[in-house]
Amino acid sequence: MASRGQRPRFEDFYGSSEDEWRNSDSSRGHHSDQREAKSAGEGQGCPPREAKGDTASASGSNTAPDESQGRAPRPVKRLSVAYDPWRRELGLHGEYEGGAGFRIYRRAQDVAEKMTIETCPDGDKVKRSEQDLMSKPCTVCHWCGTVSSSPLKRCVRCLAVSYCNRQCQRQSFKSHKMYCWQFARLDTARARVYPAVRFFHGLRHAKDYTVLLDDMPSEQQHKAGATCNVLVELMGQIFHPYRYSCLVTDLDGRMARMIVHDEKGVYSHPSLDPGKCRVTSLEACLKPADYLLLLGAYWHQFGDGVPGIRINDLDSVYIIDMGDLDMPKDYTKTMEQIVRRASTLSENIWVKGIYRA
Known part of the structure; x- marks a missing residue:
């Protein structure tokens, strides 16, 4: 790993992703985006719209991998069309940001079916x-x-x-x-991230994410087009008066609060099997010690002044179930204590209006 006082780089955990970044388009086909753009404008029952093209993302979205950061910059898919209910019917899931357009996260089901199924070449675990x-x-x-x-x-x-x-x-x-x-x-x-590649636009290959929360951009950078995928571990649900809120941690041990602002409040796991593609509530599908792959994550400054992760669209979340693996009792006990303290602190801020460290 990196030396003392130096933040670990992306390739310190995953190796160089340059080859996969260059070959990702050829391995999955070049025509998927064209089919999706066509389906978005010529769906049945949908009024015709003029195709204005994709809005360019931040500078360097199509540049070579950034070796200083150890991972390739990820382009932002945007459609310069107004929001309408037909987008859900057409199978294009996206986050409405207002003005600039949509940030598309998931591919349409028919497009995902035609893509190559990716599996981990090392088996159940990635060999390092x-x-x-x-x-x-x-x-x-x-x-x-x-x-x-x-x-x-x-x-x-x-x-x-x-x-x-x-x-x-x-x-x-x-x-x-x-x-x-x-x-x-x-x-x-x-x-277990490999099967998710075919369902998400922003996941160019199975290593296109970071494990450090410090790599996430700010909200201003996110609105300008910056994007970052992060793999975090769910510690547990904490108190919030009217939204789902939980505590997550990265590999370096840094913890952050994640609050879901999606009005649906339900999660649909992407799958080609109709029996597994069911809609469930967040309380039922999010369990402590599960891993979350967050697409397009960024730092948001909440009203209490504490930064955290704001999820505007649950279609940008991929839940990795780890319930089949045993957890040490000491780890479970420590996790419960941390979540309990964080939940009590959040309740004091919201209900009593006081802050206690």
């Missing part, structure tokens, strides 16, 4: 090598801090930390086991 996690060999022991002149041996399970000998690894196991377990769950969640 030492080069995927660290750009430089690690020479510092994670337990005792001893600096070695040669690269140290890594933890076989997570490949994220190194030790100078087996004794240091045994002494560090109590504090490291939870972090090591989180890395193993992350590999499983990453493998």
Whole structure:
């Protein structure tokens, strides 16, 4: 991973995405966007509209991958048409921003059916090598801090930390086991992202996301066309008087509040199987320790002054069910305590009008 004091880069966790960025269009076909644009303007019962083309996104939307950030810039799909109810009937799900147009998240069902099914080539888990996690060999022991002149041996399970000998690894196991377990769950969640590529416009390939909340743009950058996909873990629901609110965390341990502003209040999981494509409430489908892939996520400044994630359209969310994996009791207990404190704090702010740290 990155050195002390330096924020981890995208390729530190996933490796370089340049090849996949360049080959993503050829592997999935070049005509899907043309079919969607045609269906949006010539659907049955829909009045004809003039095709004005897509509005250009922020500068550099079609440029080469940004090596300084470690991931390719993602273009923003926009349609310069007014909002009307026919868009839902045509299968084009998008977030209405007012004025600038739509930000489309999901593909139409008939378009998704014709795309190539992507599966993880490594099986149930994404296999990581030492080069995927660290750009430089690690020479510092994670337990005792001893600096070695040669690269140290890594933890076989997570490949994220190194030790100078087996004794240091045994002494560090109590504090490291939870972090090591989180890395193993992350590999499983990453493998379950592959089927989602065919359903989302903004997901160019199965590694087109980050695991750090710090990589998200601000709301002003988002409105200007910036976009970022982020993979986070759901910790639990917290108090809000009239909206669904929950606490999420990234791989680096940073937590953020996520509030859903979608008036529907229900989630439809994208699937080609009619039996699995059912509409459920958020309370029923969002469970603690599940992973969420948020398309086009950004930082929003809420009314209480605390920044968080605002979800305007639930079609930009992909829920990764992790219920089949066991969770350590210590991790579950710690998660419940954090969520309980955050919920109490939110209730004090909303109901009592006071703030207590």
